[in-house]
Amino acid sequence: MEEQQNENQINIELSEEIAEGIFSNLAIITHSNTEFVVDFIRVMPGIPKAKVKSRIILTPEHAKRLMHAMQDNIEKFEATNGKIKMQEEAVGFPLNFGGPTAQA
Structure with a gap:
């Protein structure tokens, strides 16, 4: 039984660099008949290039499988922390980050 349990385990290594993560506030998903591509992008206010x-x-x-795992985790998060509020966004990229507009 213990041998079978060890065969089903996978050792996952996480480097320090990857563990820091990368902030993203936009994801673009495309697909072909054989793969899905998810691009994670960081859009900054006032900068037209990302x-x-x-x-x-x-x-x-x-x-x-990822979609189901995300759905399950969002449901668990909302059960603990309350419903996640979705802001209605204008068509296009979310360049309005809210808050006051800077003036010189």
Whole structure:
């Protein structure tokens, strides 16, 4: 039984650099018949150019598993912390970050 349990385990390594994470406030998802591509982007106020900070490529099956895992985690988060409020965004990229507008 213990041997079978060890066979089902995977050792996952997380480097310090990756553990820091990358902030993203925009994700763009595209797909073909064989893969889903998720680009994570950081958009900054007042800067019309943004760079892709990370790209994840998934098989369709793994994309669906990720969707279910995200849905499950959001439901658990909302059960503990309350419903996540969604702001209605204008068509296009979310360049309005709220708060006061800077003036010189």
